[in-house]
Amino acid sequence: MTWTIHHGDALAVLPTLPTASVGCIITDPPYNSGGRTATERRSDSIRGKYVNGNAKHALADFAGDNRDQRSFGYWLTLVLSECLRVAEPGASALVFTDWRQLPATSDALQAAGWTWRGVIPWRKPISRPCRDGFRRECEYVLWASSGPPARHPEPVYLPGLVEGSQPRGKERRHITQKPVAVLRQLVRVSPPGAVVLDPFAGAGSTGVAALAEDRAFIGCEITEHYATIARERLTAAAADGAGAVGEPVG
């Protein structure tokens, strides 16, 4: 299957894509959680928020994680509106979020014109316990569609909850990287052969999952460092395809 990684801001790249050209959107926007105060959220370093002070890995920061909640909602609505334009009628959108931004993310999806269809918890077996409280064990995937959802040629029934630990060791290239096994399950919400779009591609895991499931992929990543990593991983993933020639486009 073919793939493309655009290097640039989602709000600059999405308008260049043709209307109704994409069958599925799967993405993990930078959601500024963590810091309780606007000041904490606007702190310069992502690592300070998401990574233990003594963590040994040296993953690069990512951009766009310093909005306050109001402008997060506004900005995400703009992005998701462009995604709706680019989406074919009946396409699904799957948007990752944490518990704190779930309401703002569902508002943005609906404000952008998507029909909200459900929530899929993502359970991370490796997660922090919390004294005298509940472990923070799940993130969430919001599921929406552009109008009535398209019917697949062959019916599929997908799970209501996905499980998988974040990649560790040298598999891990990005601070918020998702397991490919989880993304492969999500990709199946699109019909086989669909084009999958990820406007915040990061290290490209959505694309790796899309190619593995015989879908095409268009990604967009603002940080040069990660765009390069994504291209490397997608080249490798395309070569892995059973007999399929990896054909990077664009």
Add this chain to the structure above:
Amino acid sequence: MTWTIHHGDALAVLPTLPTASVGCIITDPPYNSGGRTATERRSDSIRGKYVNGNAKHALADFAGDNRDQRSFGYWLTLVLSECLRVAEPGASALVFTDWRQLPATSDALQAAGWTWRGVIPWRKPISRPCRDGFRRECEYVLWASSGPPARHPEPVYLPGLVEGSQPRGKERRHITQKPVAVLRQLVRVSPPGAVVLDPFAGAGSTGVAALAEDRAFIGCEITEHYATIARERLTAAAADGAGAVGEPVG
């Protein structure tokens, strides 16, 4: 441990309870979901909305499931404000909701003055599949506290996700009945000996779980039919207590 079931509307009963007298609130308010249109959501019969046409059981309808979304939020804020007054400083509130009402419920909790602390998915192994989409497998428990959460004398670490099937067969007394095993895990967010309050007690499962975990219980139920069932179940649960004499109060 002692227990009470008040028969009446939560908004009438809560104001009669003393300020700062309760250590934990666990409840499942009637959240009017289901139905594509406002009219369908406001339909008179719960069975018509939520139960398979050919289901054989004959469980009674429950009250209060006919609000539109705006008044749901308004009404729930009123209830949760009274709950906050009744709660001791540091008390937790655990509020069940489905995916559709999760944002409105988190708004109501915060508007009422509670500090939102997290979401615990409840996974139900028995759930409906969805063609070409994700099974609706989870409901959600929103966790909040009245100011900074109280410390337990002995630390406890609770799960970030709870699992359990709805009671079936003759165990089942209410359409939306929760498994006691799930509620027992949730009750542990309160210190041992605390008073647990459920303003929408239904068939009283929260009380059964509270007694089993050595907490006292105050419940409130508007439908006479269910208030009676709750009293029966609590009487039995108190008698089951290892040596403890069941002492209904009020």
Add this chain to the structure above:
DNA sequence: AAGGGCGATGAATCTCTAT
């Protein structure tokens, strides 16, 4: 008593028809 087989069912959703 343990285990296999059968059947019921889920805090719906979707389609089609009648008003």
Add this chain to the structure above:
DNA sequence: AATAGAGATTCATCGCCCT
């Protein structure tokens, strides 16, 4: 044309009966 109502649908799970 919008709304209301009736009927079909889908499968993992679990109760219950029968060996």
